[in-house]
Amino acid sequence: MSRMDRYNQPSVQENQQSMERRQQQSEHHHPPKKKRKKRHLFRNILLLLFLLLLVFGGYSYASYKKGLESAKNDKSIPQIKVDEFNGEASSDGSVNILLLGSDSRGADQGRSDTIMVAHYSKNSKTPKLISFMRDTYVNIPGVGYNKINAAYSYGGPDLVRKTLKNMFGISIQYYAIVNFESFPKVIDTLLPSGVKINAEKDLDLDQVFIKKGWQSMTGKQALQYARFRHDEEGDFGRVRRQQQVMTAIMKQAVSPKSLFTFAEAVGKVQGYTTTDIPNSFYLSVAKDFVIGSVNPLEKMTVPVDDSWSYENYTSVGSVLSIDELKNKLAVQKFVND
Template sequence: MIAGGGFAYASYRNSLKEARSDQNLPDKSDITFNGEKAEDLNDVNILFIGSDSRGDDQGRSDSLMIAHYDSKSKQPKLVSLMRDMYVDIPGHDKDKINAAYSYGGPELLRKTISENFGIGIEYFVIVDFDSFPKIIDTLLPDGVQIDAEKDMSEYIEASIKKGPQKMDGETLLQYARFRHDAESDFGRVRRQQQVLNAVAEQGVKVTNITKLPSVLGKVEGYTVTNLPSSLLLSAGTDFVLGKTKPIETLTLPIEGSWENGYYEHAGSVLEIDTAKNKTELNKFLED
């Protein structure tokens, strides 16, 4: 048993080291994040940040999600936050929510979510556009089966046709980022949820307990995160062993709680009913 545990740990560490040498994300030690535990100790809230940073420019967060996991009921949930929501950013008045990442990194983004929606977030994960395809190709080297909603070719590097198909990591990234249609970010967020559901469902099918430490080490290495390895392994084991329930999803702002707006300093924004969205989010996570 001890020998098996040692082999698993070595496999995890080797994969982690290999992946970290293959990415250009900031070092975790350079990031401030004063995480808050959820009120229910069985719950874990993780802030997922898809960064569009280039070089030394931190940039704005291109994608924002809160992953929620109830370790008792084994219920995973995923909340997508529309990046154009016009909210109060501590120390910066009102602006688009994704501007918080540019102003103050993950910590200011955490504070912004806490102030506007009353959610405590303990951990963060940052993934950039260079790392995402590598994560996908690590989890699912034979590709991800996706039923593409429409033909996509303009404004993206890939050429995607409507219908069922397998996508590699780079093509999947282009599909998830596409927003050059009438739905704009609303369609893009829906496709991001479709992609993550597919990756979670199909990744579990091709990963077994023996391979799990190596896969998790590789995935963790392609991100910047303060997630403890023990939590990552525990939740990953639940998924691989089929203990978890299907992922439930929510998108903020909810329907009927927003309207389009414009401000010179922010551009086009979504004016939201903050109280209504706060209530809906907390209800979703508590149910």
């Protein structure tokens, strides 16, 4: 070998660097088998989850339709017709729903025996419930002063909405009306094993016997318990028991245990209820309840303490005359806190 050939021959160090570059290039074009396997496993898991979501979504929709048709075809429950309801969204994004219990018996025919507003904010995740005493003396738009439950008979849920807006400044977006004939079926649908309630005392309610203490009530028992008012507390005690029943239903009906039966239950409840609440709202709120991110229910009764007195008027009978400003401010503080 000539001196020039020895000079041009690559050194040992150059050969080693060249081999390292070729190895790096090879790894770049051909990833290690372990990395490829991990990538494929991750992709397969995502595909499986996607397929499961599709199956569960299809199952949920079919279950929802099954529940809805079942309730719609129940001819034993009279349908409630609502001509119009001009719901108004709240400025802060929260949702207020007017809940009405319609009683079609005796002298109260056409009046709303129960008036509540359910409030929920996605920001605070605190459900709130306001009960309005049915004998509260209010100014009904276009009618004049009367008991608040008369608003329903004069103009349906929309006039109740207008009255609450006029008196207490609440913007109500949706409504839900339950006839007392359908209420037991709603409860039995949501909670087939009964709703667990700590009864305040022994009661005989039209041959429905309830013992004091914890028990599982059927829909019929829960209805009778919530409606009872023939004691020294009258309507005040009834409103408290109504809130007790509603709290129990909200807490027990939506839980991880009810995940696979929830869609059918929602369908049945919608079928037994006259409402304009969209399905998207049910799904959104149910998600918060199921994953446990919702705070305990807060309750309020109108009129508030030390803001009312009994009065009697020839045209309407015994009423609760209220301090309008005090109650309006109390309602506003409750929903905005």
